[in-house]
Amino acid sequence: MTKKSVLLVDDDQVFNLLNQKTLQLLDLADEIHTARNGKEALDLINDYYRGARTIPEVILLDLNMPIMDGFGFIEAFQKLEVPNKERVLIIIVTSSRDPKDLKRAKDLGITVYLSKPLTEQDLRVALNFN
Amino acid sequence: MEKELKILMLEDVEDDAGLIERALRKSALHFITKRVDTRDEFVDAIDSFQPDVVLSDHAMPQFNSSEALKIFKEKLVMAPFILVTGAVSEEFAVNCLHQGADDYILKSNLARLPSAISNALNKKQAEKERASATQELRVQNEELKKLNQELDRFVYSTSHNLRAPLLSVLGLVRLCRKEMENGMDESLLEYFDMMEKSITKLDNTLQQIIDYSKNARLEEELDEINFEDLLKGTFDYMKFINGATKIEQSIKVHDGPSFYCGKMRMGFLMQNLISNSIKYYDASKEKSFVNVEVFKNTDEVKIVVEDNGIGISKKYQDHIFDMFYRATERSDGSGLGLFIVKETIDIMGGSIQLNSEKDKGTSITLTIPNARR
Incomplete structure (x- = not known):
């Protein structure tokens, strides 16, 4: 299995740190970036397309965040006109159990929905999806 | 004394009307009557006379009871409609009842009329009560559904x-x-x-x-609010918040009549608004301030909490009172503070107005009615 480039998006720095440390322990990622909300994540993505970084292959995305929430990010990301967008796998990671959130994610075409906190097994599976 | 019963008689024969009245007088009913025998008169009398009961003959030269019943239905009149007529077939009588008549009395048996009227009135009254009870239940049901969703x-x-x-x-x-x-x-x-x-x-x-x-x-008892004490206490309570000591605080309470409301609620409001002003101060500014100004009149109090903190940009302002909404990274709060503030103000019957500009500061104006005036 090849190592992946991963973007972690959560306003709670603890979860970003947890996922980062676990990914490092499992040696699953070759590049890890973090963003604290959808807006920061979007800025990072734009950086990739300006050639500043490699494209993230997996985005672990929280839903409930200030400034721009997870859904806001997905909508904005889907509107981006950039190459290789389909290579980016967005995985929602949340503690929400609201069926409305689930439905909205589905409607936006996001099919992978994981519960916090991610286990080692979750991360292995998540990074092996594409 | 009992209210006079207004009886509208649809009857073209004056003698018959006399007979009916006489039958009624023998009973304990207090009543006044009005007699009409054309369609226009009937329609007009429904509005102007507002009958409690209608006694209708079946066939008149220019009108009949079926048409009268139709008009009755269209106008949604609640009064009982009793057919008082000469000999009719059983089929005709049943038909009338189907069309909405409450009862029918033969002119040869007018002695039954008073009891027929009071029975019909009782029946209508019960119907009315049932309808309003049903309506009330429906409204309550809607409210409960809404509460459940919330x-x-x-x-x-x-x-x-x-x-x-x-x-x-x-x-x-x-x-x-x-x-x-x-x-x-x-x-x-x-x-x-x-x-x-x-x-x-x-x-x-x-x-x-x-x-x-x-x-x-919770229901709360009303207290007279001493704003100076309350605000001083609030600022005192906040002094351990990060940055609180660097912020200039001023309290100005203008003279005015006594103001009453729930003390706990008022304290809660002040605590939330002032702690926000302190938490979101702008460290890049040379001087930070939080000013609270209170204006009282007999009807209400106006409280203005103003700061020169980081402010809230326009696009977040619509959501600032939503449950669990956080507009800034700097917030380590639950996103409940202003939501509860808004709920509390709603319960007190007041209003809140936000005026904020990013990087300039925020001014919040509360208007709360005086609970005892």
């Missing part, structure tokens, strides 16, 4: 916001164990700090939910 929403949002810090602790515990198993212990203290923060946050959120239920649900 409760669902509240439970989802609350559980999410309670679970988040709990789950971060769970993750941290797992990470601690994993790292210890691998002989790594250099980060443990950092993880303990994080766990402590998460647990404190969880506790704060729980405390705010308790505040919410106290403020929003």
Whole structure:
């Protein structure tokens, strides 16, 4: 299995740190970036397309965040006109159990929905999806 | 004395009308009558006379009881409609009842009329009561449904916001164990700090939910509010918040009549608004301030809390009072504070107005009615 480039998006720095440390322990990622909300994540993505970084292959995305929430990010990301967008796998990671959130994610075409906190097994599976 | 019963008679034969009246007088009914025998008169009398009962003959030269009943239905008149007529076939009588007549009396048996009238009135009254009870139930049912939906929403949002810090602790515990198993212990203290923060946050959120239920649900006794004391106490209470000592605070309470409201609620409002002003001060400004100004009149109090903090940009202002909404990264709060403020103000019958500009500052104006005037 090849190592992946991963973007972690959560306003709670603890979860970003947890996922980062676990990914490092499992040696699953070759590049890890973090963003604290959808807006920061979007800025990072734009950086990739300006050639500043490699494209993230997996985005672990929280839903409930200030400034721009997870859904806001997905909508904005889907509107981006950039190459290789389909290579980016967005995985929602949340503690929400609201069926409305689930439905909205589905409607936006996001099919992978994981519960916090991610286990080692979750991360292995998540990074092996594409 | 009993109210006079207004009886509208649809009858073309004056002698018959006389007979009917005589039959009625023998009973204990207090009544006045009006007699009509054309369609126009009938329509007009329904509006102007507002009958309590209609006694209708079947066939008149220009009108008949079937048409009268139709008009009755169209106008949604609640009064009983009793057919008083000469000999008719059983089929005709049944037909009349189907069309909505409440009863029929033969002119040869007028002695039954008074009891027929009171029975029909009782029946209508019962119908009216049942209809209004049904309506009331329907309204209550709608309200309950709405409350239930709100409760669902509240439970989802609350559980999410309670679970988040709990789950971060769970993750941290797992990470601690994993790292210890691998002989790594250099980060443990950092993880303990994080766990402590998460647990404190969880506790704060729980405390705010308790505040919410106290403020929003409980009936509170009215107190006269001494704004100077209350505001001084609030500022005093806030002095341990990060940055509080660097912020100039001023309280100005203008003279005015006594103001009454629930003291706990008012204290809660001030605490939330002032702590926001302190928490979101702008460190890049040379001088930071929080000013509170109070204007009282007989009807209401106006409280203005103004600061030169980081402000709220226009695009977030619509959501600032939403449950669990956080507009800034700098917020480590639960996103409940202003939501509860708004709920509390609604319950007090007041209003809140936000005036804020990013990087300039925020001014919040509360208007709360005087509960005793």
